[in-house]
Amino acid sequence: MKVYTGGGDKGKTSLFSGERVPKHHVRIEAYGDLDELNSILGVVASLLPEGEQAVREDLETMQSNLFLAGAWLATTPDSSATAYLTALPATVAKDLEKRIDALSDVLPELKEFILPGGQPVAAWSHVARTVCRRCERRLTGLIEAASGGNAELAAIQVYLNRLSDYLFVLARYLNHVLGTADKTWKK
């Protein structure tokens, strides 16, 4: 199967629901940002230290979930194409909360703002967090602009909100296991 079609050479592309839209369309921007986040999660996974199998599995699950989410963002709500889409697993946000708690358990309590950075893998997790926040902002804009059919988008927004929390904790966790202390913000 070839990757290129040429159908986008003049600046338009197709939504999953069939509409041809400019490549700067709000839905394309939204799922493009999810794609960017997904790619950065791949960078984080590639830099994980040995033995962090549970985190690796977390990241793979997130990458798969972001594919599901991207398909929803690429589809006009209430279109017949939604019949082909798969909802995020119902427990997806709760599952993330459990993992956030598990990672937090080994960390010193946070009392001040910290600077994003430290070990490269942790710094990339911070980058992922910020892109995740941008994804969330795009999504809330989509939800606000659409007239209906947003139940799944609302679920995705909750997931992204929790995911960015996870990525913040993951950055701290990775610095911690690699022996790098949090660097606090000096006013």
Added chain:
Amino acid sequence: MIGTVPPTYSVVVVGRQWLNEDVFVLICSRPAGFSFLAGQYVTLSLAEGEREYTLLSPPTAPELRFLVKRLKGGRVSGALAELAPGTPLGMGRAMGYLTYRPTDRPVVFVATGVGVAPFVAMVAAGVTGFTLLHGVRTVSALFFRQELSVAAHRYIPCLSGKAEPGIALPALHRGRVTDYVDRTFRPGLYDFYLCGARAMITDMTLLLDELCPEARVYSEAFG
């Protein structure tokens, strides 16, 4: 991103029906647990390699039928053209999104060559009332013309090869499917379904962007 899919099912060659000297219908057994939507494709695997083929059959069919073009030097299509009944093949799960989506809009199917396969499957599943443009070089490649023209609101064969003596088809268009759309369609709320050669998909998509920017366009390319 699209990756490879390992065979999920094992099927057996049941038979073969030649439609012209290059194209045949491959008939295979239907494995237990296999489900699909009209218009989807699967990957068939054999010793010579693996290729994607669209199912001609409706979802309820007891056997699976595929439209196969024997390519010059094609290892897989050449092997499929020779396999004896009873030969096992690997088959992946059904894939693809070129499936009929009920709509109030006029529906236009556009195919070139064996790209007509998903529309044959949709018709077998009960879809009617569409316009179908089938672009081929010669009349012998207008596969399933009878079934398609009965189900269609308008069936437009588009012949791009040399004129064939004694051939008179209703609604025949001499030229490519893109020429036909360019000459006859006006802006409107259509649902277009495109299947066939990649060059046609590209040209038609760009044409529709200009001609019918409000149209929905679903497509599946090969080659």
